Amino acid sequence: xxxxxxxxxxxxxxxxxxxxxxxxxxxxxxxxxxxxxxxxxxxxxxxxxxxxxxxxxxxxxxxxxxxxxxxxxxxxxxxxxxxxxxxxxxxxxxxxxxxxxxxxxxxxxxxxxxxxxxxxxxxxxxxxxxxxxxxxxxxxxxxxxxxxxxxxxxxxxxxxxxxxxxxxxxxxxxxxxxxxxxxxxxxxxxxxxxxxxxxxxxxxxxxxxxxxxxxxxxxxxxxxxxxxxxxxxxxxxxxxxxxxxxxxxxxxxxxxxxxxxxxxxxxxxxxxxxxxxxxxxxxxxxxxxxxxxxxxxxxxxxxxxxxxxxxxxxxxxxxxxxxxxxx
Numbered sequence: 669x670x671x672x673x674x675x676x677x678x679x680x681x682x683x684x685x686x687x688x689x690x691x692x693x694x695x696x697x698x699x700x701x702x703x704x705x706x707x708x709x710x711x712x713x714x715x716x717x718x719x720x721x722x723x724x725x726x727x728x729x730x731x732x733x734x735x736x737x738x739x740x741x742x743x744x745x746x747x748x749x750x751x752x753x754x755x756x757x758x759x760x761x762x763x764x765x766x767x768x769x770x771x772x773x774x775x776x777x778x779x780x781x782x783x784x785x786x787x788x789x790x791x792x793x794x795x796x797x798x799x800x801x802x803x804x805x806x807x808x809x810x811x812x813x814x815x816x817x818x819x820x821x822x823x824x825x826x827x828x829x830x831x832x833x834x835x836x837x838x839x840x841x842x843x844x845x846x847x848x849x850x851x852x853x854x855x856x857x858x859x860x861x862x863x864x865x866x867x868x869x870x871x872x873x874x875x876x877x878x879x880x881x882x883x884x885x886x887x888x889x890x891x892x893x894x895x896x897x898x899x900x901x902x903x904x905x906x907x908x909x910x911x912x913x914x915x916x917x918x919x920x921x922x923x924x925x926x927x928x929x930x931x932x933x934x935x936x937x938x939x940x941x942x943x944x945x946x947x948x949x950x951x952x953x954x955x956x957x958x959x960x961x962x963x964x965x966x967x968x969x970x971x972x973x974x975x976x977x978x979x980x981x982x983x984x985x986x987x988x989x990x991x992x993x994x995x
Contacts, residue, residue, distance in 0.1 A: 675899050677891060677924050682848060683931040686710060686980045688787035691779075693729060695721050695794030697854035697892065700918045701925065707945050708938045709981055713786075716779035717809065718757020721794035721858075723829045723876070725809035727836040728755060730789075734836075734843045736780040738773050741765060747812055754801070754808040761812065786847050789840070792892070793877065794854040796824045796869040797861060823869065829876035837884060848886045850929065851877040853893035855921075857911045890929060892921050937978060944971055948986045964990045 684690060692702045692714045702714035717729040731737075732755075744751045750761040751768040760775070762768035783789075799808050799819045811819060840847060853873050858866045870893065881887050896905060896917050903910060905917035913921070926935065947967045952960045968990035971983040 677928040679928045685931045690788045691786040692790045694792030695854040698792040704922050708941050713782045716775045718759045722798050724807050727832040730836045733779040733783040734839050752812045790850045792852045793873045795858045796872040826872050826876050830879050850888050852890045855893045855896035895921050
């Protein structure tokens, strides 16, 4: 007897390998996939603007990387004793204006260089609701806890989402003809919009993304949203806030991502890297014992052997940890 739907997750024609450069943009669910890729030592750049939820902000950020844009001091504003950017997440905010601007533009430079050599771009859209500053009409990526009366909130039409992202994709493919794009929809519930409006929002994102997949051969869809909403289907797969998927849920999605989107030729290497990563996170109660020193020696040797066998891996941080731990 079958107790759950069998997920249909199509495989990429050109799956991701260790030699690929992977750029990830979008909502907080992007961070889950990014963390897993980084843990397995893939070449990753994640959210150079910080977490972004809506498609207009995603499109604007990608345009800024393609155009190698540098932000200026007059684009920052002071609120609650912090200098902020309407285009960026609060992780770039700072009490010092020059420090905030420097952090933003350093990230811009890295993203501009990375996007030109990226082999894969993963975009996770979280919400079709867009906030606009009433005073100027400018769309914003983050409200930075500004007063609610400063903003007008709109649910973006599907055509507007498709137009914004399509224009960006065309520029992207001109700048980098070899990149492939994977869209996902975040399964995180934006419950502040209400259950009904959250579902309206997700539906518009899903329809827009599938329209884009039909327009471009190099644009694909990974069903992270459906894996949690339609396959797992249960609140036990959400955190205590009933909004964010928990560790078992994100692990379930990750397993399907590996199967469908990462080359089978590197799965064995990933397992070996994972073993070293777990050892790296181990904290001994008795670090001065011979047993712990042998443990460190063993994993330093395993890391060196793996790097020698697969030169594209960078385990220098792990080797440094295992060797310095004996001092």
